[in-house]
Amino acid sequence: MPSPKTVLITGTSSGIGLAAAVTAARAGWTTIATMRDAAKAQPLLEAAAEHGVADRIHVKHLDVVDAESIAACLDEVIAEHGRLDALINNAGAAQVGTIEQGSLDDVRAAMEVNFFGVVATTRAALPHLRAARGRIITVSSVGGAIGQPFNEAYCAAKFAVEGFMESLAPVAATVGVDVVVVEPGAVASEFVTNLSLDVPALLDAAGPYAPALNAYIARTQQSFGNAQSPAEAAAPIIEALAGDRPAFRVQTSAWARDFVGTKLTDLDGSAVQNLTSTWVR
Template sequence: MTAEKTPDTTVKTSGETTGRKTVLITGTSSGIGLAAAVAAARAGWTTVATMRDTGKAEALLKAATESGVADLIQVKHLDVVDPESVTTCLDEVVSEHGRLDALVNNAGAAHVGTIEVGSLDAVRAAMEVNFFGVVATTRAALPHLRATRGRVVTVTSVGGVVGQPFNEAYCAAKFAVEGFMESLAPVAATVGVAVTVVEPGAVASEFVANLGLDVPALLAGAGPYAPALQAYIARTQKSFGNAQTPAEAAAPIIEALTGDRPAFRIQTSAWAREFVGTKLADTDGSAVQAMTEGWVR
């Protein structure tokens, strides 16, 4: 039996090896980000795994050790809503590794609620993490990616295509990311940088657990929307019972990093493709409204 060949991710100029390709991934303490960091290292990339709190790196480092790739993963602090943190991290990466070949925007935060009984501050906070954090990190990375003719891969969501009840702020931010990246892609291509968005559906990860939802308090504060919220929560809990694993959702990220000509938009499952397809074919919005109305009744 022949041993599996490790992909060659070294960069060569005039016949000389100048080092492995380097990828920076945000939000790697758990879930898709953690799985993507390990998978990228297994694919041979030098992987800079960033997170807001590096004290939460234990799970990632354990997974990397178990996969035999701990030597290819470097943990760094990066808070996407702190411009100085973003700049410092990218400067360190290029100084230490000599190059940046790809950025994976994965960091994000969910938000559940509806605007009449919610706060504008909560909406602004969701936009800061999920949209402006992506914009800031991409902006800082682009000069380095131009130098290597690299790639920007951004984890959005099926919620970046289909608006979902009680996810107004989250979907608004993800819609914004999709619009930003779709607009950026042809411009970035003129300087050799490829842009891809990856759209997961339900993923069995700590992303949901990290919401720390106090369901009774949410329902108590929902006023006239409490019955609809209760129906939505019940439906969502069932859908996450059949969710993808983080490793399954991360696999298309690696395809986007390593493929010759990755598509602009990639869904992580057959269900996600069908779900997104409903919206993309729904020119008057009636199909999506008919679908999502059933989630709140």
């Protein structure tokens, strides 16, 4: 009997990553669930046990901004399982702010996790994925298609991820590797909670941007009140993982498809600007 296919997923301690790990295991994949802090694995392990897939989920340490960590994790995976058939780049970090009041270090930190971490993990995994004729799936965001107010650094990183993957896709295809980007909208997960935003302090420090920031926060709180669950957002990821010929770009909801569609048909940029300007008024 052939050995089960193996998928490595980054950022699985909560949210979409946790849900994707459990869903992949339920679909029969040997699932390497990685996270920066393995001490945070308990919610994942409990969910795996609840769904009867604890034996298919293997938690490992992997920090996407640490090249040695990436290499060590991949070496362990190949030593223990003999193959890597898919990589799901999910680890990421949100950031809220505008450049005049932030720092270049803030921007660099956002790029390091959300862009360079994806590039580094993809680069390290590609020889194994090439050998397996496997698949790279990267969790981007609707913010990888449409720039959003007070998300300059985050959206810049996601734009960069999508440009990188869109350019890589035809090249990877020549050696049998499929490339997919997945664009969720609002997802009710700890990704946003982990920002630990002190809204009153942010507004106090916002100076001339306070009215726009207040409007943006109000709109964002409303949108996350109607958010997808992590499991709903993870389902299209696993469909792309298992499908025969996945599309390059996949949205996780009808709302996300409509929202991204605004950008893809907006040749002069006016439709996006007219839309997002209402978020800060």
